[in-house]
Amino acid sequence: MDLQSSLLEQDLSCPVCRDIFQDPVFLLCSHSFCRGCLQLSWKEKDAQECPVCRERVSMKQLPSNRVLRTLCEDFLQERSQRLTATDAEVLCRLHGERLKLFCLEDKELACLVCRDSKKHTDHKFCPIDEAAQDLKEELNTRMTPLRENLTTYKGIQQTLNQRIMHLKGQARHTELQIKGQFQALYQFLHDEEMARIAALREEEEQKSYMMMKKIQELSYLSESIHAMEMEMNMADVPFLQNYNSTIQRAQSTLQDPGEVSAKLMNVASHLSNLKFSVWEKMQGIIEYTPVTLDPNTAHPCLALSDDLTSLQLCTEIQQLPDNPERFDGYTSVLASEGFSSGTHSWEVEVGDCPTWALGVVSESEYKNREQHLKFGLWYIGCAHGRYGKGYSTELLTPLTVSQKPQRIRVHLEWDGGKVSFSDADTGEVLHSFIHTFTEMVYPYFCNVCSVQPLKILTLKPSVNL
Numbered sequence: 001m002d003l004q005s006s007l008l009e010q011d012l013s014c015p016v017c018r019d020i021f022q023d024p025v026f027l028l029c030s031h032s033f034c035r036g037c038l039q040l041s042w043k044e045k046d047a048q049e050c051p052v053c054r055e056r057v058s059m060k061q062l063p064s065n066r067v068l069r070t071l072c073e074d075f076l077q078e079r080s081q082r083l084t085a086t087d088a089e090v091l092c093r094l095h096g097e098r099l100k101l102f103c104l105e106d107k108e109l110a111c112l113v114c115r116d117s118k119k120h121t122d123h124k125f126c127p128i129d130e131a132a133q134d135l136k137e138e139l140n141t142r143m144t145p146l147r148e149n150l151t152t153y154k155g156i157q158q159t160l161n162q163r164i165m166h167l168k169g170q171a172r173h174t175e176l177q178i179k180g181q182f183q184a185l186y187q188f189l190h191d192e193e194m195a196r197i198a199a200l201r202e203e204e205e206q207k208s209y210m211m212m213k214k215i216q217e218l219s220y221l222s223e224s225i226h227a228m229e230m231e232m233n234m235a236d237v238p239f240l241q242n243y244n245s246t247i248q249r250a251q252s253t254l255q256d257p258g259e260v261s262a263k264l265m266n267v268a269s270h271l272s273n274l275k276f277s278v279w280e281k282m283q284g285i286i287e288y289t290p291v292t293l294d295p296n297t298a299h300p301c302l303a304l305s306d307d308l309t310s311l312q313l314c315t316e317i318q319q320l321p322d323n324p325e326r327f328d329g330y331t332s333v334l335a336s337e338g339f340s341s342g343t344h345s346w347e348v349e350v351g352d353c354p355t356w357a358l359g360v361v362s363e364s365e366y367k368n369r370e371q372h373l374k375f376g377l378w379y380i381g382c383a384h385g386r387y388g389k390g391y392s393t394e395l396l397t398p399l400t401v402s403q404k405p406q407r408i409r410v411h412l413e414w415d416g417g418k419v420s421f422s423d424a425d426t427g428e429v430l431h432s433f434i435h436t437f438t439e440m441v442y443p444y445f446c447n448v449c450s451v452q453p454l455k456i457l458t459l460k461p462s463v464n465l
Contacts, residue, residue, distance in 0.1 A: 008075060009075070012068070012071060012072050012075055014032075014033055014034045014037050015031070015033065015051060015052055016033055016034065016037035016038070016040075016041055016051055017034060017037050020072050020075065020076060021033075021034055021065075021068055021069065021072045022034045022035075022036065022072075023035040023036070023064065023069065024064070024065040024068040024069050024072065025038060025062040025063060025064055025065055026063060026065045026068075027050050027055075027057055027059070027062075028055075028057070028059070029050050029052075029053050029055045031050050031051075031052045031053065032065050032068055033051065035062060035064075038051070038062065090109070091111075092109075092110070092111040092113070092114060094113075094114070095111050095113040095114065097111035097112060097113055098111060099111050099128070100112065100127065100128060101114070101115055101125040101126070101127065101128065102125060102126055102127070102128055102130075102131035102132075103120055103123050103124075103125055104123070104124045104125065104126060104131070105120075105123045105124065106120070106123065109128070110125065159321070159322065162321050163321040163323065166320065166321045170295075177306055177307075184285070185282075188282060188285055189278070192278055192281065196270065196274075199270070200265075200270050203265060203266065204265065207263055207264075207265070224249055224250075227249070228246055228249060228250060231246050283460065283461050283462065286460075286461055287458035287459065287460065287461075288458060288459045288460070288461050289307075289309050289346075289456055289457075289458050289459070290344065290345065290346040290456070290459065291335040291336070291337050291344075291346045291443045291456060292307075292308040292309060292335060292336050292337070292456070293308040293309065293311060293333050293334075293335060293336065293445065293456070294308075294325075294333065294334050294335060294336040295308065295333075296323060296325045296326065297325045297326060297327060297332075297333050297334040298311070298320075298326065298327070298332075298333040299326065299327040299328065299329075299330065299331040299332055299333065300314075300317050300318045300319075300320045300326070300328075301313055301314050301317055301318070301331050302314065302331050302332075302333055302447065303318070304333070305453075305455075308336070309455060309456045309458070310453040310454060310455040310456065311333055311445055311447050311453060311454050312447055312449060312450060312451070312452065312453035312454070313331060313447060313448060313449055313450035314450065315450055327369070328370075329369070329370075330446055331446060331447060331448055332357075332444065332445065332446040333445050333446075334361070334366065334442045334443065334444060334445075335442055335443035335444075335445075337442075337443070338363065338440040338441065338442045339412060339414055339440065339441055339442075340414065340437075340439065340440045340441075341414050341415060342414055342415065343411075343412065343413050343414070343415075343416075344411075344412045344414070345409060345410065345411045345412070346409075346410055346443065346456060346457075347407050347408065347409045347410075347424045347456070347457040348407065348408050348410070348445070348454055348455065348456055348457065349406065349407050349454070349455045349456075349457055350382070350405065350406065350407065350408055350452075350454055351406055351452050352452050353382075353447060353449045353452035353453070353454060354382070354383075354384050354385070354448075354449055354452070355381075355382060355383050355384060355447075355448040355449055356381055356382055356445075356446060356447050356448070356449070356454055357379050357380070357381030357382075357444070357445075357446035358379060358380060358381070358408055358410055358421070358444065358445060358446075358454075359377060359378045359379025359380065359410070359419070359421075359443075359444045360377075360378055360379075360410070360412060360419055360441045360442065360443055360444055361376060361377045361378075361379075361441065361442055361444045362375075362376030362377070362437075362439055362440070362441050363439050363440040363441070363442070364376060364439060365377055366442060376439075376441075377390070377391065377444065378390075378391050378419050378433040378435065379391075379444060379446075380399055380408075380421045380430060380431055381446070386398070387399040387400070387401050387430075389431045389433075391433055391435075399430060399431055401423070401428075401430055402426075402428060403423075403426070405423040405424070405425070405426075405430070406424075406425060407423070407424035407425055407457065408421055408422070408423070408424060408430075409421070409422045409423070409424040410443065412441070414437050414441065417434060417435055417436045417437060418432060418433070418434055418435075419432070419433050419435070420432035420433070424457075
């Protein structure tokens with residue numbers, strides 16, 4: 001850039017932003033500014049004055065400096081053409097010379113004047129094309145592991161996209177189940193409301209009828225008295241002619257009507273503990289499951305029921321996300337609840353399922369299941385009529401049962417260090433493990449049958465006061 005162009009650029013620069021004017025305006029003091037710069041300056045100082053001479057400005061509208069705007073546009077266009085004409089070569093900001101060298105110490109471009117300056121004393125330089133080639137090769141080498149990571153990241157991205165789709169499907173399906181269960185509750189409450197209102201109206205009608213009947217009897221008495229009074233006012237002959245019928249009417253009319261029955265509505269019977277009564281009655285439609293299955297841990301070959309209480313083998317592998325919680329070896333699933341204290345029990349209907357396993361697994365064993373340690377899995381199982389028990393690194397050892405159990409009861413005493421299995425129908429204890437538990441344990445289920453599901457049995461809740 002020559003001296004003349006440099007001076008022209010200074011003349012066309014805003015005193016505030018030091019850049020070429022954009023939408024220039026002028027003040028009465030003859031100074032010009034970018035419209036935006038002037039408004040920002042006034043806003044920051046909360047005073048309308050010239051940023052250069054500090055003269056107060058009373059103008060409500062800022063007039064555009066059209067001549068200056070035209071000059072700025074011409075200058076910018078000329079500078080752009082000049083750069084294009086010289087192939088947009090980059091010039092040194094300090095010396096205005098063409099950048100031809102690259103300083104290997106400072107890793108920056110330099111011109112011939114820069115090379116001889118004190119800043120680059122004893123520095124090594126090389127031509128730009130050679131430096132660019134060397135650095136491109138170095139960058140390419142460094143990018144190799146990044147490209148490899150990119151392939152891995154793309155796989156992770158695809159996995160995450162699949163999980164997002166599955167997550168959205170889970171949310172929609174779960175929403176439908178929630179709505180369905182609440183709809184059943186709504187229907188129960190609606191039916192109960194209609195039944196109670198019907199009982200209220202029936203009582204109202206019965207008691208109103210009894211009162212209206214008594215009112216009619218009293219009206220008949222009043223009419224009879226009035227008729228007899230009329231006959232008493234008749235002449236002697238007609239009175240004596242009707243005397244017998246009149247006296248009979250008087251005798252029937254003078255009978256004691258008895259106590260007037262006018263019982264009011266038994267409001268208490270309809271409102272007393274209404275919410276509690278409905279809640280107590282609701283127990284008939286509510287079931288409680290001590291443990292429920294966690295679908296995120298289920299092997300892809302397992303199909304779980306919508307209420308998460310039963311599992312059985314699928315005929316086809318389901319397309320499920322390969323999330324870290326999921327079993328990928330045995331066709332197993334965990335309960336959604338883990339226990340680290342207390343006593344807990346649940347019953348599982350095994351029926352005629354030929355191959356199954358039930359028990360509890362420690363959290364560390366579950367997290368390291370790919371290593372097949374089996375240091376924290378306590379279970380009993382059946383394989384085509386042969387029963388067995390297993391724990392730690394032991395193989396499944398035979399287990400003798402007196403009769404084929406249909407329902408297995410699992411009883412965990414975490415604090416007492418015991419997990420036992422029994423026939424829920426006969427109460428016969430099949431086996432008990434003794435162990436000092438030190439971490440969370442989860443109910444464990446395994447089914448290798450596509451015909452007979454394993455089902456966690458529900459309980460009927462009760463209200464005790």
